[in-house]
Amino acid sequence: MKPETTTAIANREVKKGDVLSVARVAGIQAAKRTSDMIPLCHPLLIGAVSINFELGDDFVEIEAQVDTVDRTGVEMEALHACSTAALTVYDMCKSADRAMVIGELTLWEKTGGRSGTYRRFVEDEAVETQQPVEEV
Amino acid sequence: MKPETTTAIANREVKKGDVLSVARVAGIQAAKRTSDMIPLCHPLLIGAVSINFELGDDFVEIEAQVDTVDRTGVEMEALHACSTAALTVYDMCKSADRAMVIGELTLWEKTGGRSGTYRRFVEDEAVETQQPVEEV
Amino acid sequence: MKPETTTAIANREVKKGDVLSVARVAGIQAAKRTSDMIPLCHPLLIGAVSINFELGDDFVEIEAQVDTVDRTGVEMEALHACSTAALTVYDMCKSADRAMVIGELTLWEKTGGRSGTYRRFVEDEAVETQQPVEEV
Amino acid sequence: MKPETTTAIANREVKKGDVLSVARVAGIQAAKRTSDMIPLCHPLLIGAVSINFELGDDFVEIEAQVDTVDRTGVEMEALHACSTAALTVYDMCKSADRAMVIGELTLWEKTGGRSGTYRRFVEDEAVETQQPVEEV
Amino acid sequence: MKPETTTAIANREVKKGDVLSVARVAGIQAAKRTSDMIPLCHPLLIGAVSINFELGDDFVEIEAQVDTVDRTGVEMEALHACSTAALTVYDMCKSADRAMVIGELTLWEKTGGRSGTYRRFVEDEAVETQQPVEEV
Amino acid sequence: MKPETTTAIANREVKKGDVLSVARVAGIQAAKRTSDMIPLCHPLLIGAVSINFELGDDFVEIEAQVDTVDRTGVEMEALHACSTAALTVYDMCKSADRAMVIGELTLWEKTGGRSGTYRRFVEDEAVETQQPVEEV
Numbered sequence: 001m002k003p004e005t006t007t008a009i010a011n012r013e014v015k016k017g018d019v020l021s022v023a024r025v026a027g028i029q030a031a032k033r034t035s036d037m038i039p040l041c042h043p044l045l046i047g048a049v050s051i052n053f054e055l056g057d058d059f060v061e062i063e064a065q066v067d068t069v070d071r072t073g074v075e076m077e078a079l080h081a082c083s084t085a086a087l088t089v090y091d092m093c094k095s096a097d098r099a100m101v102i103g104e105l106t107l108w109e110k111t112g113g114r115s116g117t118y119r120r121f122v123e124d125e126a127v128e129t130q131q132p133v134e135e136v
Numbered sequence: 137m138k139p140e141t142t143t144a145i146a147n148r149e150v151k152k153g154d155v156l157s158v159a160r161v162a163g164i165q166a167a168k169r170t171s172d173m174i175p176l177c178h179p180l181l182i183g184a185v186s187i188n189f190e191l192g193d194d195f196v197e198i199e200a201q202v203d204t205v206d207r208t209g210v211e212m213e214a215l216h217a218c219s220t221a222a223l224t225v226y227d228m229c230k231s232a233d234r235a236m237v238i239g240e241l242t243l244w245e246k247t248g249g250r251s252g253t254y255r256r257f258v259e260d261e262a263v264e265t266q267q268p269v270e271e272v
Numbered sequence: 273m274k275p276e277t278t279t280a281i282a283n284r285e286v287k288k289g290d291v292l293s294v295a296r297v298a299g300i301q302a303a304k305r306t307s308d309m310i311p312l313c314h315p316l317l318i319g320a321v322s323i324n325f326e327l328g329d330d331f332v333e334i335e336a337q338v339d340t341v342d343r344t345g346v347e348m349e350a351l352h353a354c355s356t357a358a359l360t361v362y363d364m365c366k367s368a369d370r371a372m373v374i375g376e377l378t379l380w381e382k383t384g385g386r387s388g389t390y391r392r393f394v395e396d397e398a399v400e401t402q403q404p405v406e407e408v
Numbered sequence: 409m410k411p412e413t414t415t416a417i418a419n420r421e422v423k424k425g426d427v428l429s430v431a432r433v434a435g436i437q438a439a440k441r442t443s444d445m446i447p448l449c450h451p452l453l454i455g456a457v458s459i460n461f462e463l464g465d466d467f468v469e470i471e472a473q474v475d476t477v478d479r480t481g482v483e484m485e486a487l488h489a490c491s492t493a494a495l496t497v498y499d500m501c502k503s504a505d506r507a508m509v510i511g512e513l514t515l516w517e518k519t520g521g522r523s524g525t526y527r528r529f530v531e532d533e534a535v536e537t538q539q540p541v542e543e544v
Numbered sequence: 545m546k547p548e549t550t551t552a553i554a555n556r557e558v559k560k561g562d563v564l565s566v567a568r569v570a571g572i573q574a575a576k577r578t579s580d581m582i583p584l585c586h587p588l589l590i591g592a593v594s595i596n597f598e599l600g601d602d603f604v605e606i607e608a609q610v611d612t613v614d615r616t617g618v619e620m621e622a623l624h625a626c627s628t629a630a631l632t633v634y635d636m637c638k639s640a641d642r643a644m645v646i647g648e649l650t651l652w653e654k655t656g657g658r659s660g661t662y663r664r665f666v667e668d669e670a671v672e673t674q675q676p677v678e679e680v
Numbered sequence: 681m682k683p684e685t686t687t688a689i690a691n692r693e694v695k696k697g698d699v700l701s702v703a704r705v706a707g708i709q710a711a712k713r714t715s716d717m718i719p720l721c722h723p724l725l726i727g728a729v730s731i732n733f734e735l736g737d738d739f740v741e742i743e744a745q746v747d748t749v750d751r752t753g754v755e756m757e758a759l760h761a762c763s764t765a766a767l768t769v770y771d772m773c774k775s776a777d778r779a780m781v782i783g784e785l786t787l788w789e790k791t792g793g794r795s796g797t798y799r800r801f802v803e804d805e806a807v808e809t810q811q812p813v814e815e816v
Binding site: 016017022025026029030033037038039040041075076079080083084086087088090091092094098099100101102103104105106107118120 | 153
């Protein structure tokens with residue numbers, strides 16, 4: 001991602017609108033419709049969804065957190081939210097920066113449920129705690 | 137992705153079903169519904185969609201190709217198809233391999249349209265020509 | 273709304289079909305898909321939905337009632353049902369009466385839930401009790 | 409609508425997020441999915457959609473403009489966009505201001521198409537020209 | 545289908561509502577969303593849809609007609625409309641008549657398009673001309 | 681259905697792809713979205729869905745089984761899954777065999793729920809036990 005692109009996003013100067021704001025709504029909507037798009041995902045009633053963005057020099061980091069009281073995990077909902085938010089960022093910036101890459105989408109942490117708590121590497125978690133959190 | 141996972145996919149031994157077959161359908165359906173999920177995408181009538189998979193030792197490479205005769209580009213449809221197919225692979229294999237990463241989603245080539253032809257680096261294209269193509 | 277329009281609706285003479293019958297189905301379907309359309313609405317499982325119409329001289333009054341046993345309120349579902357039913361009436365009558373206005377959509381009564389019972393002004397409620405109720 | 413509510417919207421202090429930004433996305437998405445919700449609406453490919461808001465002391469005025477090159481009118485798409493944007497404003501502000509009323513949804517101007525140009529009363533149009541236009 | 549069931553449908557006495565009216569709306573909506581449900585169906589813009597019902601002693605005959613100016617056939621849209629209308633009839637009558645069978649769904653006639661005109665057996669067509677046509 | 685068609689399906693030689701595999705995904709997706717398509721169906725959270733196919737000489741038999749822990753029956757979900765899977769088979773084979781008929785869709789067995797167990801005729805059940813079951 002070009003530094004000009006992240007600067008334009010930060011300054012809300014992208015011609016198609018406020019990128020992070022639109023991407024957040026897209027991510028929330030996607031979380032709710034995950035079982036529509038992923039064939040073997042169970043439909044479930046998600047509770048809170050939050051999508052957080054961190055703007056780097058040449059990247060946008062996206063983190064989604066999804067809660068449920070349902071009988072099954074919601075990691076697919078969180079991944080689908082991130083993925084759709086990232087595609088929305090791409091779509092809104094692509095006329096100025098066609099070579100953007102969407103990368104490294106993965107599960108970070110899962111708690112509760114039958115399969116117990118899962119956490120990715122500790123050094124990554126250190127990065128996570130530095131993220132500003134905007135609650136929707 | 138663990139080598140055991142790609143082996144299980146190749147041998148159609150994943151418990152949830154034939155992974156690539158389900159992922160292909162998911163990708164095609166996603167291509168058709170891109171403007172439902174990406175807020176500022178124009179609705180358009182896509183023509184042919186093909187989703188191709190290459191199984192590596194520890195990865196699945198996914199390539200989507202979308203055609204249209206409409207007045208606008210379909211790169212978002214192709215990216216959305218790849219992304220949804222990848223999430224479907226993740227979903228079907230996640231109980232055995234939770235640490236999978238979905239990565240490096242990007243536009244490879246775009247032809248036609250007002251903005252002319254776009255191609256990513258030449259050395260990548262060499263890889264592309266080695267892919268087996270399964271037409272849907 | 274022109275008196276001719278309400279007369280045509282009452283006599284089932286509108287060319288596009290039986291207006292209230294189609295509007296009722298549209299309202300019920302809309303209630304079920306509220307969280308698809310309103311970004312920050314939680315998905316929930318609604319129970320009974322009833323949409324009732326009262327034909328006046330120059331207006332159609334629409335009332336929706338939605339029940340749920342879920343953990344959250346369903347006023348958005350009821351408002352979405354009314355709004356979609358009203359747009360359906362507009363759509364089916366617009367070729368003869370383009371100047372129709374859809375107005376005064378509001379919450380009438382809410383019972384149960386954490387926030388307790390809410391009721392709009394008492395004098396309005398008197399009108400409500402005169403409505404014929406067609407249960408779907 | 410309480411003056412406190414419009415002030416909170418203007419200052420982006422509503423707890424659920426940036427109200428007008430979310431409502432704009434909801435309106436655009438709704439315009440694209442009108443034929444899904446209104447039974448006798450034809451599906452069509454809409455072009456540009458813009459949703460504009462004017463904040464008054466105790467109201468939010470919403471105006472949607474939809475273009476198409478298709479064979480039929482898009483007034484239902486514009487009305488559906490306004491209606492969904494208004495419901496989104498209601499949803500995001502309802503915990504603080506339950507008595508809000510959504511009102512006076514109507515067609516303002518339609519140009520092109522077989523049925524020719526339609527304009528609502530001239531004095532209303534004067535108001536329209538004072539609206540700040542935020543293009544999406 | 546029990547004769548009591550068709551009588552109840554004809555007299556609009558089914559408890560869940562006016563069966564044919566709801567089934568007609570369901571069929572029209574289904575025609576518009578065919579490519580959402582049938583994976584390899586191309587999305588296309590359908591024009592007029594009409595769903596016609598003939599009530600027999602112990603059956604409801606459903607016929608759908610779909611027009612398009614698009615580049616491809618709409619037989620799947622017509623079959624999907626019939627199928628969904630039939631399921632709606634089943635759903636609304638099932639509490640009184642659980643043993644109903646939905647049967648003999650097939651393409652009757654197709655005109656235009658690259659593959660030319662197709663017509664099913666002539667003796668069946670004789671039946672078709674006796675159907676009352678209710679245009680939506 | 682022509683014997684050539686069932687042979688082509690069995691040998692995975694149909695030009696549009698692996699028919700039963702695509703039809704299974706279509707059926708599962710349809711089960712999840714039943715209340716979107718059938719107006720008076722309640723939305724509910726389905727659990728496991730399995731779609732099984734038996735290839736005869738000149739027919740494909742489709743059986744869907746749907747489980748739920750919800751408060752209401754899921755027979756509409758099972759019928760919708762079968763119906764959509766059958767339409768998918770039709771769609772993928774129609775260029776070679778336009779005269780196919782989709783027939784005899786009915787409820788086979790329902791257990792649990794307020795209305796008790798329902799079973800269709802015993803002689804049919806004998807056939808059922810011979811079906812190969814492919815679990816998704």
